[in-house]
Amino acid sequence: MLVLEGVSRRFGAKSAVEGVELSIERGSFIGVIGRSGAGKSTLLRMINRLIDPTSGRIALDDVDVSALRGKELREWRARCAMIFQQFNLVGRLDVLTNVLMGRLNKVPTHRSLMRLWSDEDIAIALTALEQFDMGSFAAQRADQLSGGQQQRVAIARALVQEPEIILADEPIASLDPRNTKLVMDSLSRINRDYGITVFCNLHSLDLARAYCGRLIGMSQGRVVFDGGPFDLTEDVARQLYGLEAGDVIDMPEEMPAAVVAAQAATPPVLAAH
Numbered sequence: 001m002l003v004l005e006g007v008s009r010r011f012g013a014k015s016a017v018e019g020v021e022l023s024i025e026r027g028s029f030i031g032v033i034g035r036s037g038a039g040k041s042t043l044l045r046m047i048n049r050l051i052d053p054t055s056g057r058i059a060l061d062d063v064d065v066s067a068l069r070g071k072e073l074r075e076w077r078a079r080c081a082m083i084f085q086q087f088n089l090v091g092r093l094d095v096l097t098n099v100l101m102g103r104l105n106k107v108p109t110h111r112s113l114m115r116l117w118s119d120e121d122i123a124i125a126l127t128a129l130e131q132f133d134m135g136s137f138a139a140q141r142a143d144q145l146s147g148g149q150q151q152r153v154a155i156a157r158a159l160v161q162e163p164e165i166i167l168a169d170e171p172i173a174s175l176d177p178r179n180t181k182l183v184m185d186s187l188s189r190i191n192r193d194y195g196i197t198v199f200c201n202l203h204s205l206d207l208a209r210a211y212c213g214r215l216i217g218m219s220q221g222r223v224v225f226d227g228g229p230f231d232l233t234e235d236v237a238r239q240l241y242g243l244e245a246g247d248v249i250d251m252p253e254e255m256p257a258a259v260v261a262a263q264a265a266t267p268p269v270l271a272a273h
C-alpha cells in the first residue's frame, strides 16, 4: 500500500500541492485529472522524489519514502519508473540501448559505463520491445521514430526497470489518436499482466474513465475527487473544469470521433484491483 499523509509542496509563495491524503492499493491503475496547474505533475514527481514535499509523509508499506537519502533514494527511484510527455529517450542512440538504460540499476557500475550488457539483459530488453510491437526497430536510432513509437520504447524502458510503480506524466499529450490508444493499451497491459501500480496524468476525461480503475481529481493543489470511473459525473467534471466541463467530458479536443468509435469497437480492459 502506498500512503500519502498530508503531502504538500510550495514553490515560494505558491502552493502547488496541499494536504494530499491518499492510500493506493498495489496494482491499481490511477488516473490523475484536473485543470492545467492543478498540481498533477508535482504530485507524481513527489512520489518518486524528483521533487521533495515541503511537508507530509509518503510511505510504501513500512518504508518512509520521504526520508530516503543517497543510495536508498536511488533505489527507490528505480522502483518507480517515470514516463514523460516528451519520452526522454537519447535520440542518437539506438532503440535497444535506450531500453537497456532501464537496466542500469541492475548491473554493476563498471559494466554499465562500458555498456557491457549481458545476453540476459539484451533478451529482457528485446522481449519488452516485442511486447509493444517495437522489436523490429531495435537497431534504429531513437530520433528516427514517430512520437508514438518513442513513447512505446519509453514504456519498454520503464518495464525492464522492473518497477513496482509507473508514474506516467501526460504520456499521450503529444500523440495522435491511434498512438494514444496504443500507448494507453500498453500501460493497461503492464498494469494487468505484471500487477504494476500505474499513475497516469491525463487531460482527457473519456480516456481516464475508459482505462483507469480509480480517478483522483485535483484542483488548486487539493484532491477534490476520488472515485471510480462511473462516479465521474458531469457535475463532478464541471466542478473540476468549470466552464470547460462540457467540452472535456463529451468530446475532448485530443479525442476525435474516430477514436471514440475505435474505442467503442474494442473496449479497453479496465484495470483489475
Ligand SMILES: Nc1ncnc2c1ncn2[C@@H]1O[C@H](COP(=O)(O)OP(=O)(O)OP(=O)(O)O)[C@@H](O)[C@H]1O
Pocket: 011, 014, 015, 016, 034, 035, 036, 037, 038, 039, 040, 041, 042, 043
Ligand atoms: N518548479 C516550479 N517552480 C515554481 N512553480 C512551479 C514549479 N512547478 C510547478 N509550479 C507551479 O505549481 C502549480 C502546479 O503545477 P503542476 O505542473 O504540478 O500542475 P499540473 O496539474 O501538472 O499542470 P499541467 O496539466 O499544465 O501539466 C502551478 O501553478 C505551477 O505553476
